[in-house]
Amino acid sequence: DLPHSGAALDVAGGTGHNALWLAQRGLDTTLVDISDKALAFAQTRAQALGVTLTRECMDLEEDALPTSKIGDGTWDVIIGMNFLLRPLFSEYIRLLAPGGWLLVCQPTVTNLECHSRPGRRYLIERGELRELTQGLDPVRFEEGWTAQGQHLARMLSRKPGRARAT
Secondary structure, three states, X not given: OOOOOOEEEEEOOOOOHHHHHHHHHOOXXXXXXXXXXXXXXHHHHHHHHOOOEEEEEOOOOOOOOOOOOOOOOOEEEEEEEOOOOXXXXXXXXXXXXXXXXXXXXXXXXXXXXXOOOOOHXXXXXXXXXXXXOEOEEEEEEEEEEOOOOOEEEEEEEEOOOOOOOO
């Protein structure tokens, strides 16, 4: 469902697995993480793959999400995986371009039934992801146990409006 062009943001993306995939699809991709080492590793992988990756080292508890350098500063795709900072959800919605995509995957509190980590602070409540993404149109939503033994909430949603021509 995701586009092959436009601007993409991978939030707290670590070593860039998702960011590199987006860049390989043809998106102008920015990877944000707190770890200089993870960002350096992502850059090495990007060079080996022959793709361009913008990297920004920031503490998302202190720093605002970056804006896109394309067009009006909004993003066509935002990915947030395994990083829970609830105030970011309103920023995701604000920074998505009309027709833009948000992909989120987050462990839920049900995960504590089998695992002691991550702690409750880093886990989303069952059904909470739908609440945090109000204003977006859900395309796919699932909440449940994975084959790897994690209980995850996963959602692909889209901001209402016509996607910009890229």
